[in-house]
Amino acid sequence: MGNFKVKDHYFDKAKRENYLARSIYKLEEIDQRYKVLKPGMQVVDLGYYPGSWIQYTSKVIGDEGRVIGIDIQEVNTKLSGVKNVRIYQKDIFDISDLAQLEVSQAFDCVLSDMAPSTTGVQSLDQIRSLNLVESVFALLPKFLLPGGNFVIKVFDSQNAQNYLKEQKNLFNEFHYLKPKSTRSVSKEFFVIGKNFKA
Ligand SMILES: C[S@@+](CC[C@H](N)C(=O)[O-])C[C@H]1O[C@@H](n2cnc3c(N)ncnc32)[C@H](O)[C@@H]1O
Numbered sequence: 001m002g003n004f005k006v007k008d009h010y011f012d013k014a015k016r017e018n019y020l021a022r023s024i025y026k027l028e029e030i031d032q033r034y035k036v037l038k039p040g041m042q043v044v045d046l047g048y049y050p051g052s053w054i055q056y057t058s059k060v061i062g063d064e065g066r067v068i069g070i071d072i073q074e075v076n077t078k079l080s081g082v083k084n085v086r087i088y089q090k091d092i093f094d095i096s097d098l099a100q101l102e103v104s105q106a107f108d109c110v111l112s113d114m115a116p117s118t119t120g121v122q123s124l125d126q127i128r129s130l131n132l133v134e135s136v137f138a139l140l141p142k143f144l145l146p147g148g149n150f151v152i153k154v155f156d157s158q159n160a161q162n163y164l165k166e167q168k169n170l171f172n173e174f175h176y177l178k179p180k181s182t183r184s185v186s187k188e189f190f191v192i193g194k195n196f197k198a
Pocket of ligand 1: 020021023047048049051052053054070071072073091092093113114115116
């Protein structure tokens with residue numbers, strides 16, 4: 001019962017505030033707590049669709065900043081026309097060179113709310129999810145500038161915990177957060193890395 005209430009509250013709020021998804025409130029809470037986004041930043045949002053994180057990021061980074069969204073889903077035309085936003089329909093693992101995103105250097109911040117398609121078999125879903133997380137960490141040297149910030153969604157498991165422990169030295173600060181708007185039954189949480197050491 002409680003979970004449905006949570007869903008309704010944030011779903012309605014997102015609708016009222018013209019956000020494309022309720023996930024906006026996860027990034028908002030992460031950013032208010034850990035200040036991952038700043039005006040002027042160049043940001044990449046991996047798995048952006050439908051685009052509420054893009055909407056939030058676009059506002060925070062302002063006219064001097066830019067956010068690039070990548071998703072395997074068709075480009076969301078509701079986002080076209082926003083000045084500091086560019087979106088691509090691509091699998092992020094097909095990007096071998098940042099020139100494919102028409103940028104000349106890595107980003108100040110990498111966001112990933114990506115999730116694998118789930119099977120309902122918990123052990124299999126956990127493995128897929130961890131594989132995805134590991135693949136995104138492997139992209140960081142290419143995508144993230146030294147000193148940059150990182151946010152990634154993770155599905156909890158013992159293996160995920162073990163893996164993350166080994167990664168925390170990549171950043172000066174490493175935090176875990178389960179945002180209030182996450183359904184309480186959900187096993188997802190977010191990892192926030194600040195100040196990438198490269
Ligand atoms: C939970 S949704 C993102 C919601 C988004 N943060 C928002 O606020 O609107 C996750 C997205 O990740 C995308 N995705 C998963 N694997 C991907 C991949 N390899 N490359 C690009 N996008 C991917 C999915 O297509 C899906 O749209």
